[in-house]
Amino acid sequence: MKMEEMSLSGLDNSKLEAMAHEIYTDLIDDACLGLCFEVHRAVKCGYFLLDETDPESMKDFEIVDQPGVDIFGQVYNQWKNKECVCPNCNRSIAASRFAPHLEKCLGMGRNSSRIANRRIASSNNMNKSESDQEDNDDINDNDWSYGSEKKAKKRKSDKVFLHSLKQPGFVNPNSPRRSKSIKHKNGELSTGSSDPYKYTYNSGINYETLGPEELRSLLTTQCGVISEHTKKMCTRSLRCPQHTDEQRRTVRVFLLGPSASLPEPEPSVENDSYDPSENQALMSRLQWDGSSDISPSDSASSKTSTNNSESKKTKKKKPHLGLSSGSGSGSGSSQQGLGSSSTKKKKPKLLAPPTPSIYNDIN
Amino acid sequence: MSKEAQMRATINQKLIEMGERERLKELLRAKLIECGWKDQLKAHCKDVIREKGLEHVTVEDLVAEITPKGRALVPDSVKKELLQRIKTFLAQHATL
Numbered sequence: 001m002k003m004e005e006m007s008l009s010g011l012d013n014s015k016l017e018a019m020a021h022e023i024y025t026d027l028i029d030d031a032c033l034g035l036c037f038e039v040h041r042a043v044k045c046g047y048f049l050l051d052e053t054d055p056e057s058m059k060d061f062e063i064v065d066q067p068g069v070d071i072f073g074q075v076y077n078q079w080k081n082k083e084c085v086c087p088n089c090n091r092s093i094a095a096s097r098f099a100p101h102l103e104k105c106l107g108m109g110r111n112s113s114r115i116a117n118r119r120i121a122s123s124n125n126m127n128k129s130e131s132d133q134e135d136n137d138d139i140n141d142n143d144w145s146y147g148s149e150k151k152a153k154k155r156k157s158d159k160v161f162l163h164s165l166k167q168p169g170f171v172n173p174n175s176p177r178r179s180k181s182i183k184h185k186n187g188e189l190s191t192g193s194s195d196p197y198k199y200t201y202n203s204g205i206n207y208e209t210l211g212p213e214e215l216r217s218l219l220t221t222q223c224g225v226i227s228e229h230t231k232k233m234c235t236r237s238l239r240c241p242q243h244t245d246e247q248r249r250t251v252r253v254f255l256l257g258p259s260a261s262l263p264e265p266e267p268s269v270e271n272d273s274y275d276p277s278e279n280q281a282l283m284s285r286l287q288w289d290g291s292s293d294i295s296p297s298d299s300a301s302s303k304t305s306t307n308n309s310e311s312k313k314t315k316k317k318k319p320h321l322g323l324s325s326g327s328g329s330g331s332g333s334s335q336q337g338l339g340s341s342s343t344k345k346k347k348p349k350l351l352a353p354p355t356p357s358i359y360n361d362i363n
Numbered sequence: 364m365s366k367e368a369q370m371r372a373t374i375n376q377k378l379i380e381m382g383e384r385e386r387l388k389e390l391l392r393a394k395l396i397e398c399g400w401k402d403q404l405k406a407h408c409k410d411v412i413r414e415k416g417l418e419h420v421t422v423e424d425l426v427a428e429i430t431p432k433g434r435a436l437v438p439d440s441v442k443k444e445l446l447q448r449i450k451t452f453l454a455q456h457a458t459l
Contacts, residue, residue, distance in 0.1 A: 020449040032433040036425040
């Protein structure tokens, strides 16, 4: 054994290499032999030459390598520009739109029955509540917009409507206000179009097309705030929570001129009750940040607040905390109150007088 | 028996016993298919068969024609890798 070990360690690399090469050659021979057996068997069994074709067929199915054509030689958008004539309505429809059109035209298929049901439901609603024209808008919306079918289903099934305010100017079909909507004129709107092929999207009114008289009448009944994205007036009620009274006032000023009367009969009744709490909230807001974002409303309520500031002085210091905490909760409602009060009164800014009084109170 | 021959026999025995030879064989086969060696050789077979006539081909004919060509057609990368593996094995197991 020792002799072998010595011989092994004494083996130089060339011998190792030779051995390795020999092993390698054996392996290659094995591979070749394997292939020979395979081929021989294929020949004898008759399946060796099966994958051969004659040269003519080879030419027929040759791979095509031209531009504008796929490897089979077919043109890519061959059917894009072709138009088919609908056998039902005899209109010429684009090929890619033909199948959906046929579905609606014949009145078969899932979508068409759904849309028809919705139209029936909405027309029933229209008969029940007059001038609920927003529904019609919504039908047209549903034809047009994605995911509208879910909302329509929900609307039919839920008797309790959920009022969701997620986007400004978005017409929510589930809003309870829609069923008890205020009567308003939508003279210029192309609503009630029963033509299923026209998709009109109207969530509001385009103020440019309306005359001043129509505008005035519209603004007496609707919110009318012009949306940033669509440049259309909001068709919701005067108390629509998506827009503040300040916005409504601005729109009215913008559309009817600075001397326009601001018709807000409803909120004015509540204003009287808001005044004291709103002024306290205002004071505390001035105290917190003194920011100018509520300055226009400052001007309106500051005069009234000066009247109240004296009464404030007589109050104890502890209620300050109460005020601030009250303002925190009341600030949400006070905003509306502020806005509404400002629409009533137009007064110059008087910021200086209130603030010293507040700081006196702190000290 | 010379020591070298004895060594060789031992090594071969070890290769088989440890299953290394089988592994090497599979590896080689896979690599040869991958690099297209098998298809090349099959085309050569077709020529041989056409030469000899489909009915009269024997295994021996094929082997005699194919093996030398097969040996020559192995790509260098495959050869190198296989030799490397074998040498590694030898280095590990040549010292008994």
